[in-house]
Amino acid sequence: EDRTLDSSSLDPYAKDPPRHPVLRVNSQKPFNAEPPTEILTDNFITPSAFFFKRNHLPVPQVDPSTYQLKIQGLPGGTVSLSLEDLKSRFPKYIVTATLQCAGNRRSEMNQVKQVKGLNWGIAAISNATWAGPRLRDVLLYAGYKSGGKAQHVHFEGLDKDVTGTSYGASIPLGKALSEEGDVILAYEMNGEDLPADHGFPVRVVVPGIVGARNVKWLDKIVLSEVESSSHWQQNDYKGFSPGTDWDTVDFKSAPAIQELPVQSAITWPAEGAVLDHSLGEVTVKGYAWSGGGREIVRVDVSLDGGKTWQVAKLQGREGEALDLSPPPGRAWAWKLWELSAPLPSGTQELEIICKAVDSSYNVQPDSMAPIWNLRGVLSNAWHRVKVKISEH
Amino acid sequence: EDRTLDSSSLDPYAKDPPRHPVLRVNSQKPFNAEPPTEILTDNFITPSAFFFKRNHLPVPQVDPSTYQLKIQGLPGGTVSLSLEDLKSRFPKYIVTATLQCAGNRRSEMNQVKQVKGLNWGIAAISNATWAGPRLRDVLLYAGYKSGGKAQHVHFEGLDKDVTGTSYGASIPLGKALSEEGDVILAYEMNGEDLPADHGFPVRVVVPGIVGARNVKWLDKIVLSEVESSSHWQQNDYKGFSPGTDWDTVDFKSAPAIQELPVQSAITWPAEGAVLDHSLGEVTVKGYAWSGGGREIVRVDVSLDGGKTWQVAKLQGREGEALDLSPPPGRAWAWKLWELSAPLPSGTQELEIICKAVDSSYNVQPDSMAPIWNLRGVLSNAWHRVKVKISEH
Numbered sequence A, B: 001e002d003r004t005l006d007s008s009s010l011d012p013y014a015k016d017p018p019r020h021p022v023l024r025v026n027s028q029k030p031f032n033a034e035p036p037t038e039i040l041t042d043n044f045i046t047p048s049a050f051f052f053k054r055n056h057l058p059v060p061q062v063d064p065s066t067y068q069l070k071i072q073g074l075p076g077g078t079v080s081l082s083l084e085d086l087k088s089r090f091p092k093y094i095v096t097a098t099l100q101c102a103g104n105r106r107s108e109m110n111q112v113k114q115v116k117g118l119n120w121g122i123a124a125i126s127n128a129t130w131a132g133p134r135l136r137d138v139l140l141y142a143g144y145k146s147g148g149k150a151q152h153v154h155f156e157g158l159d160k161d162v163t164g165t166s167y168g169a170s171i172p173l174g175k176a177l178s179e180e181g182d183v184i185l186a187y188e189m190n191g192e193d194l195p196a197d198h199g200f201p202v203r204v205v206v207p208g209i210v211g212a213r214n215v216k217w218l219d220k221i222v223l224s225e226v227e228s229s230s231h232w233q234q235n236d237y238k239g240f241s242p243g244t245d246w247d248t249v250d251f252k253s254a255p256a257i258q259e260l261p262v263q264s265a266i267t268w269p270a271e272g273a274v275l276d277h278s279l280g281e282v283t284v285k286g287y288a289w290s291g292g293g294r295e296i297v298r299v300d301v302s303l304d305g306g307k308t309w310q311v312a313k314l315q316g317r318e319g320e321a322l323d324l325s326p327p328p329g330r331a332w333a334w335k336l337w338e339l340s341a342p343l344p345s346g347t348q349e350l351e352i353i354c355k356a357v358d359s360s361y362n363v364q365p366d367s368m369a370p371i372w373n374l375r376g377v378l379s380n381a382w383h384r385v386k387v388k389i390s391e392h
Ligand SMILES: [Mo]
Pocket: A054, A100, A101, A102, A103, A211, A212
């Protein structure tokens, strides 16, 4: 038969799902987008449609009725589990966890010196409720016994490049097995089936760990003595010194990013906003989060470019008392924060800055240039926003 | 009987042990001292005589033959263990761990604005090998069962103030029970009985946690639903915003310091040193360490006040390959580091800076003023040393 090839059959991205038009798109193919800053912190739980999308490859089409998750590297050989198995054979855990792209706030690093990567603003971070079995329970079910040589858990996605290579990553086995690690094989996001862009039908959620290891459209789990050999584990998503360039970089010299450092940013007011002098005060809003389950314990805000600092009010989940802290090392969700303060007099411009402190009292560095790195990851210096004050 | 009171019977510090004369004394009573910077990093393991001393109270005189460690708060009531019990009933664990005073580098914070506390230099940090039973094993032996309400483990010392109040602190129970926490009841330091200044006959060593919780001359261990009520847990050893002063501080608003943030300092050359221009190069040495078992993965050194950076060579224990990293989250010991680089030409002064990165990619902040706090703790900004270059 003679058929006309339509463009969609040549375009591996032709079957990508529809997306919300309000998203700010950094790349169409693969699809990478973040919500507008102004709405990012409207809700403690980010609606799935607004949750930042970070795809490395085309979104795979997965039939949930034939889906099989393979678990390999265990003494008894490969174990396969259907979606129904994952839903029925294990307790369902619900974990509220913030995911952040390693490249969040890369655009600010680009202002120091051009880096390689998508030009993310401050919204490549979002918070959702995820549900599914614990990876720990699934590994034990599949026959995991302690005392073996495995040190890492690999995840392979169903998303593939033109050569047939899947997206892949790994995490330390200890995180996967820990009762306090809260790693789950999520089949729900915010109470519904995972959306296509977020890994339908199953993704791994590794709380406290960089987004890149939270592999979507999960195809295979492999226990191994060594880390994933994937490009993204070995030759990407690592931090380097500002003096290291593409001619001198040795990717073997740096560890793969797992836990992320303490982070915060101002979502309101926006850069360049004009504040009404007659209101007499300004309200500053933002988010703060740290990797490794380290809770945010304080956010400092400056209205004068860092000369003086005030302490913001932290907000947890709606209706939840803030003194109900999660157990130590299990603060997986961000904290939204707010500061209302009198508008300083005698100035027509404010430089607003925020910086957060986590439960290990780690802080954000003052400036971007000294943490600049060729890949533009780990961009967590103080966030600065300049605004004007209207005159009368 | 009529006896002449000699001064020693009135002075609770009269029976303090002799100390090495090279120590730099910040306070005689209680004794607080650090080794000279120039020798701090001569050895990966700090000789006990040079290990920084941080006493809050007089050194108690303890008879090891009658010593009894009490464990309370367990269902079966108080359990007492002699020193011999601790040595004979439990496996002996050896842990190499760095301890750091919360006030290390306070003198640099004092240069921003005066704080309250001992004026420590950069050497209130040292590294030793400690040996004794795991606290976990001792608690299980004493009858600990999971499922109870206890969330904290209190430690009380035999050192007391004039009112009879003991030094005390607590840590989260999870750290004490974790197989990966490596908390031990040490009766040996560097292969010998604990020295009097370091807690003879038994202290707790809580790797990755601020020195203040590593209680010496251990008298009592108490499991509790709440943190220690001691002054040092509740109203000291906490971090605050630079805007918080003694009139506004609310100690309840900040968590007790447990894990410390990433730290590093330059031990060679010394501030004000004159480098010989004809040598053509400079060697910079120092230490780096982070709390919570986070390994140091990189140290950056600048010779030009932070404009450009070079990567230092990290050194672990003598004769140990650096690629033999400890398991994730169990890097308890510091790393010494060194950088040899050509002396920049055309300048008679260098501002040398170091900054470290840990395995969560947390970094040190650029400057001290924005992390200044009224108690002068957590002083971990970049360390800066100015040196001169000799002319010919
Ligand atoms: Mo990412």
